[in-house]
Amino acid sequence: MKTLLDCHKACKVKILKLNTSGDLKQRLISFGIMKGAEVEVLEHAPAKSTIEIKVGKMRIALRGEEAKLIDVEKI
Amino acid sequence: MNTVDAKACPIIANHIKVALVGQPNVGKSMLINSVSNAHLHVGNFSGVTVDKTEVLFDYKDYHFTVVDLPGTYAFTDYTIEERVTHEYLCAEDYDIIINVVDSTNLEKNLQLTSELLTMSKKVVIALNMSDEATKEGININAEYMAELIGVPCIKVSAATKEGIAELIEAVMLKHETPKNKPKLVFSESVEEEIAQLVWYLDKHKFKSTNSYRNIAINLLKGNKKTYAKLHDEPIWVELQPILIEASKHIELHHDSDDIKESFAEEYASFNRGIAAEVLKQKKQEEKKTLTEKIDSVLIHPLFGIPIFLFFMWLLFQLTFEIGNIPMDYIDMFFTWFGNTIGATIANDDIRSLIVDGVIAGVGAVVLFVPNIIILFIGIALLEGTGYMSRVAFLLDGFFHKFGLHGQSFIPLVTGFGCSIPAYMSARILKNDRDRLLTLFIIGFMSCGARLPVYVLFAGAFFAPDMAGNILFGIYVSGALLGLVAAKVLKITAFKGKDEPFVMEMPKYRLPTFKLIWHTVLTKTMMYLKKAGTFIAGASMLIWFLSNYPHNSELIKSYETKIETTQDKALKLRLGHQLSEAELEQSYLGTIGKFSEPLFTPLGFDWKMSVALQAGLAAKEVVVSTLGVLYALGSDVDQESSSLMGAISKNIPFPSAVAFIVVIMIYLPCLAASIVFTREAGHIKYFFYLFAFTSVAAYVMAFIAYNVTLLLV
Ligand SMILES: Nc1nc2c(ncn2[C@@H]2O[C@H](COP(=O)(O)OP(=O)(O)OP(=O)(O)O)[C@@H](O)[C@H]2O)c(=O)[nH]1
Ligand SMILES: [Mg+2]
Numbered sequence: 001m002k003t004l005l006d007c008h009k010a011c012k013v014k015i016l017k018l019n020t021s022g023d024l025k026q027r028l029i030s031f032g033i034m035k036g037a038e039v040e041v042l043e044h045a046p047a048k049s050t051i052e053i054k055v056g057k058m059r060i061a062l063r064g065e066e067a068k069l070i071d072v073e074k075i
Numbered sequence: 076m077n078t079v080d081a082k083a084c085p086i087i088a089n090h091i092k093v094a095l096v097g098q099p100n101v102g103k104s105m106l107i108n109s110v111s112n113a114h115l116h117v118g119n120f121s122g123v124t125v126d127k128t129e130v131l132f133d134y135k136d137y138h139f140t141v142v143d144l145p146g147t148y149a150f151t152d153y154t155i156e157e158r159v160t161h162e163y164l165c166a167e168d169y170d171i172i173i174n175v176v177d178s179t180n181l182e183k184n185l186q187l188t189s190e191l192l193t194m195s196k197k198v199v200i201a202l203n204m205s206d207e208a209t210k211e212g213i214n215i216n217a218e219y220m221a222e223l224i225g226v227p228c229i230k231v232s233a234a235t236k237e238g239i240a241e242l243i244e245a246v247m248l249k250h251e252t253p254k255n256k257p258k259l260v261f262s263e264s265v266e267e268e269i270a271q272l273v274w275y276l277d278k279h280k281f282k283s284t285n286s287y288r289n290i291a292i293n294l295l296k297g298n299k300k301t302y303a304k305l306h307d308e309p310i311w312v313e314l315q316p317i318l319i320e321a322s323k324h325i326e327l328h329h330d331s332d333d334i335k336e337s338f339a340e341e342y343a344s345f346n347r348g349i350a351a352e353v354l355k356q357k358k359q360e361e362k363k364t365l366t367e368k369i370d371s372v373l374i375h376p377l378f379g380i381p382i383f384l385f386f387m388w389l390l391f392q393l394t395f396e397i398g399n400i401p402m403d404y405i406d407m408f409f410t411w412f413g414n415t416i417g418a419t420i421a422n423d424d425i426r427s428l429i430v431d432g433v434i435a436g437v438g439a440v441v442l443f444v445p446n447i448i449i450l451f452i453g454i455a456l457l458e459g460t461g462y463m464s465r466v467a468f469l470l471d472g473f474f475h476k477f478g479l480h481g482q483s484f485i486p487l488v489t490g491f492g493c494s495i496p497a498y499m500s501a502r503i504l505k506n507d508r509d510r511l512l513t514l515f516i517i518g519f520m521s522c523g524a525r526l527p528v529y530v531l532f533a534g535a536f537f538a539p540d541m542a543g544n545i546l547f548g549i550y551v552s553g554a555l556l557g558l559v560a561a562k563v564l565k566i567t568a569f570k571g572k573d574e575p576f577v578m579e580m581p582k583y584r585l586p587t588f589k590l591i592w593h594t595v596l597t598k599t600m601m602y603l604k605k606a607g608t609f610i611a612g613a614s615m616l617i618w619f620l621s622n623y624p625h626n627s628e629l630i631k632s633y634e635t636k637i638e639t640t641q642d643k644a645l646k647l648r649l650g651h652q653l654s655e656a657e658l659e660q661s662y663l664g665t666i667g668k669f670s671e672p673l674f675t676p677l678g679f680d681w682k683m684s685v686a687l688q689a690g691l692a693a694k695e696v697v698v699s700t701l702g703v704l705y706a707l708g709s710d711v712d713q714e715s716s717s718l719m720g721a722i723s724k725n726i727p728f729p730s731a732v733a734f735i736v737v738i739m740i741y742l743p744c745l746a747a748s749i750v751f752t753r754e755a756g757h758i759k760y761f762f763y764l765f766a767f768t769s770v771a772a773y774v775m776a777f778i779a780y781n782v783t784l785l786l787v
Pocket of ligand 2: 103104105116117123124143144145146
């Protein structure tokens with residue numbers, strides 16, 4: 001299964017599942033990172049420690065560890 | 076009541092309390108600033124406001140109390156500052172909610188709106204940033220939107236003040252009309268379950284202030300408060316199985332095992348529907364927005380960090396170069412002022428108190444106002460443009476290695492201005508451990524009040540073209556020390572799992588001149604006010620302690636010596652020796668001498684020890700104390716009349732280095748310590764902090780002193 005972390009810069013994907021629960025899941029959802037949402041990867045920090053993505057009109061920074069929890073498929 | 080009476084007591088008659096709620100960074104604080112003459116802190120990143128603030132103003136016959144609340148993405152209590160908002164909305168008394176919404180990102184903002192609509196409060200929606208929306212070719216049909224969701228929607232712009240009057244009118248109108256039910260429609264399957272619960276509540280005539288529909292929605296969403304309330308009711312026994320069944324149906328419908336996620340999807344599709352109906356995008360969105368173009372340079376994986384370091388270097392260079400231009404004039408002014416005032420005072424003691432105490436002390440602090448202004452401008456730009464979140468992004472990987480959260484960068488940078496707001500803004504960190512860790516190292520970020528000490532010493536020991544670099548070096552090494560300290564604390568005191576880092580990156584904005592001006596002015600006025608009150612008082616105290624007790628025998632013995640000699644040079648030297656000896660036997664000298672052995676390993680004389688101890692009250696006092704001590708002390712000849720000159724002449728370089736190291740590390744000030752204790756939640760943390768910083772400062776200064784001794 002492909003995760004958000006595997007995506008290259010400028011690649012557009014659709015979210016299939018959030019493999020997390022509790023607060024973090026709520027937080028991601030309130031940022032619009034939820035099942036069915038379309039995401040574009042904008043920038044990687046060195047070694048993909050942190051990535052910047054775009055959901056709707058919003059730019060969000062998140063760590064590689066969190067990106068790894070998000071299953072995606074290419075669109 | 077007749078009309079005359081009504082006019083006589085409008086306070087009771089027309090008072091509206093408004094709670095301002097919205098997602099972070101949508102312009103809530105700026106909106107309040109534009110309706111009143113308040114100057115709330117505004118910045119282009121999430122989490123500027125971290126505590127509730129009340130602002131009062133009058134409009135027509137009404138007294139308004141507007142409460143600015145921290146921004147919140149949803150009612151999830153993710154961070155402390157979001158909890159502040161949630162608790163306020165649930166527990167406090169207010170008349171109406173203004174839900175501030177970013178027009179350029181309507182769909183996402185509606186998430187919070189749809190949650191607010193289930194609260195059974197009067198709501199007015201402010202579609203803020205309409206100026207930006209127009210520029211981006213976004214047009215929102217506010218009337219239609221109001222009709223669709225059943226609450227007034229007003230287009231406003233906090234920046235251009237467009238629509239502000241209409242907003243207030245709408246609030247007044249809403250206040251006078253009875254509550255109506257907002258229209259929030261879910262999918263059919265959810266509506267069915269809601270209807271069933273409502274029917275059940277209705278059957279049992281359940282007593283509640285909130286509507287049955289809202290209770291049903293909150294129950295289904297798994298809202299803890301609603302649960303707790305109903306749990307003790309007799310109907311719970313029967314209600315619970317119905318609820319479980321209903322939740323199962325909804326989860327099944329959404330193909331999910333998480334009711335909260337299912338509801339989020341429900342809300343999202345409602346919001347998408349609203350946005351699709353009311354929003355018209357005239358221009359086709361560009362492939363790459365301006366923000367993304369700038370980002371591709373500023374957060375470039377390779378160049379991002381060097382660019383950031385360059386900006387910092389530039390800032391400190393400017394702080395020194397430009398800040399020092401007016402210095403001579405300010406110095407001249409205070410010398411002239413002291414002489415002029417001094418000439419009018421006959422009594423020797425009072426003259427000395429005023430001239431050598433208050434004027435020398437306050438003057439030494441005011442001297443650095445230009446430097447501080449430039450530093451504040453730099454911080455205001457960092458906060459106002461949106462670059463702040465970018466640096467947090469850039470540094471997160473690096474910070475993470477030291478056990479810090481990327482978002483810690485925001486309180487840490489705030490700490491370069493002043494530690495007090497920095498301690499407060501640590502609330503944006505979700506986890507208590509991260510927050511405490513950040514609280515502990517905020518002090519390592521040298522605050523504006525320490526800048527004078529640095530500028531003073533850098534200027535005293537280095538050529539002007541190097542001093543800016545030295546200043547930059549001091550700040551960077553302070554920050555690096557902070558990181559090392561964080562690592563030490565993380566592997567000893569604050570062990571534990573890492574918290575996730577998820578942060579919104581706002582679009583770049585060019586802060587208006589007015590905004591920068593107000594931010595800088597407010598902070599500078601605070602600095603000056605402190606100089607005029609607290610520092611003046613402290614200078615007087617230092618003056619008293621350093622002038623008393625008088626030792627008449629000492630004076631007499633010197634005076635006879637001076638009289639008997641004919642040599643002019645010797646006379647002068649003896650005069651200096653006398654004032655030095657007097658100073659040493661004063662109260663302050665006694666204190667200094669007493670603590671001197673403790674500081675001798677660091678190369679400090681008693682004056683430096685005293686200045687450091689006085690600096691526990693506030694860092695400006697270090698400079699003012701040095702100012703007083705050297706104004707009274709021996710060297711009052713022409714070329715070293717300035718404090719800088721006195722310092723370079725009287726303090727050996729290694730001691731100066733050690734002194735700077737102590738200033739960098741030890742406790743910021745009394746006021747900050749109090750705020751620290753409050754934010755950390757327990758007095759014991761203050762003692763930990765005190766012990767930690769004191770030991771670290773001592774050890775590092777000892778090393779610095781001895782290494783410098785070897786090198787020079
Ligand atoms: N162009 C434009 N910019 C605005 C407007 N309102 C606010 N801003 C900018 O938006 C940013 C955020 O403003 P704040 O007032 O700090 O936002 P806030 O909602 O109080 O944010 P938090 O306190 O973090 O929740 C600032 O950079 C403002 O200059 C507006 O109407 N038009
Ligand atoms: Mg605010």
